[in-house]
Amino acid sequence: MYTLFFQHLNSKVQLTEEEQAHIKTYLTLKKIRKKQYLLQEGDVCKVIAFVEKGALRAYSVDDNSNEHIIQFALEGWTISDLYSFLTGDPATYNIDALEDSELVLISKSAHEELLQTMPKYETFTRLNITGAYLAMQRRLTSIKSSTAEERYQDFIALYPHIAQRVPQHMIASYMGLTPETLSRVRKRISSK
Structure with a gap:
């Protein structure tokens, strides 16, 4: 089940078989059904999820019960409430499955340990965050102009x-x- 995860990782940084095996020890697998929550607003986000199969969305709900979707995640994408994950503050977003989904999860402690001990993982994380930031900036520019x-x-x-x-x-x-x-x-x- 880690196939797509390691394809994605290896597309950004080349890993040896041993490095892949080492990273795998930090990962957990999770299946969630359509409409099932991965995260609810107000809870602390404890994982970053990589979508092996399925589709998820991150969204907030305003005072009038209107949903505001900020992200979709299909196969090969990651999803999380990154602010909550990094700070430990309560999440401002809900994340749920639009389809039955299979996820690869990395916890905060596993993420931190890999950042400290594996330079290739740190490079991979930096490239992912940079890509997400560029996509967000492109989206904001598009909304305004x-x-x-x-x-x-x-x-x-x-x-x-x-x-x-x-x-x-x-x-x-x-x-x-x-x-x-x-x-x-x-x-x-x-x-x-």
């Missing part, structure tokens, strides 16, 4: 697999739109 049509077309181009597996109302939430607005955007795009 692109039309809804441009944002949707960019989303479809960047994440075609998400668009095929996630309901449109969730994509609308991720984009900061109402489902009705997204429907109009899709209609305008298809009529061009």
